[in-house]
Amino acid sequence: MTLLDIKGVSKRFGGLMALSDVSLQVNKGEIFGLMGANGAGKTTLFSVIAGHIPPTTGEVVFDGKRLAGLSPDRICRLGLCRTFQIVRPFAGLSVAENLRVAALYGRARKLSATEAAQIVDDALDAVGLADRRHLDAGRLTLSGQKRLEIARALATGAQLVMLDEVMAGLNPTEVGTMLDTLRRLRTERDLTFVIVEHVIGALMTLSDRILVLDHGECIAFSTPEEIGRNERVAEVYFG
Ligand SMILES: Nc1ncnc2c1ncn2[C@@H]1O[C@H](COP(=O)(O)OP(=O)(O)O)[C@@H](O)[C@H]1O
Ligand SMILES: [Mg+2]
Missing domain, CATH: 3.40.50.300 (P-loop containing nucleotide triphosphate hydrolases)
Known part of the structure; x- marks a missing residue:
């Protein structure tokens, strides 16, 4: 299809x-x-x-x-969601907060706080960033930032x-x-x-x-x- x-x-x-x-x-x-x-x-x-x-x-x-x-x-x-060649996470927000923003604004339907938290956890696990969830996104390594880009796309439900x-x-x-x-x-x-x-x-x-x-x-x-x-x-x- x-x-x-x-x-x-x-x-x-x-x-x-x-x-x-x-x-x-x-x-x-x-x-x-x-x-x-x-x-x-x-x-x-x-x-x-x-x-x-x-x-x-x-x-x-x-x-x-x-x-x-x-x-x-x-x-x-x-x-349908894209990542950017030049990664641009919201620095000053943690990794998990970046994903929360993607979940809340990237979806057609309004989410409850519990649903959003579940989606964030799931996206973190999917790309192996769970242990860095509290880190300022601007402080991730390049590899971490690339994975965050993918996790953001996942959090939008793409x-x-x-x-x-x-x-x-x-x-x-x-x-x-x-x-x-x-x-x-x-x-x-x-x-x-x-x-x-x-x-x-x-x-x-x-x-x-x-x-x-x-x-x-x-x-x-x-x-x-x-x-x-x-x-x-x-x-x-x-x-
Ligand atoms: N916003 C823009 N204004 C003018 N030219 C652009 C713009 N974006 C890309 N280009 C030009 O279009 C061509 C294709 O660019 P791009 O799509 O970035 O290539 P790639 O991603 O394959 O390296 C290049 O010649 C680039 O300079
Ligand atoms: Mg290019």
């Missing part, structure tokens, strides 16, 4: 076509990878999908609903989570843990992920299908095995 349907999306910034006629469908339960060199348009695509910037042409349909004109808050409450470079800057052990976490979340919670990652090995092992962007254009859309054999992709990545 198609959960996210991106139909002919283009985005122009002045004279620059950051995205040109990108179409893709993400199935429910899928881990969908988005690849491309710096400036390829990956973050722009996330921003269009999540409602942070309007597309110049084309449209995004999530769970059968057209998202055109909806604010990021509304889109989040429909169950069905589809878009992760923008959550493994960037992590060491190999931390990347391994992150891979395990994402796989577990997919199976245990029936979540769908769209991930952008520069750690290509990680993207290849994790993704069911991958789309490769180059200067805003889709140059390949296939399984990781075929992407690995694709000459155009090799050219873009390795020259």
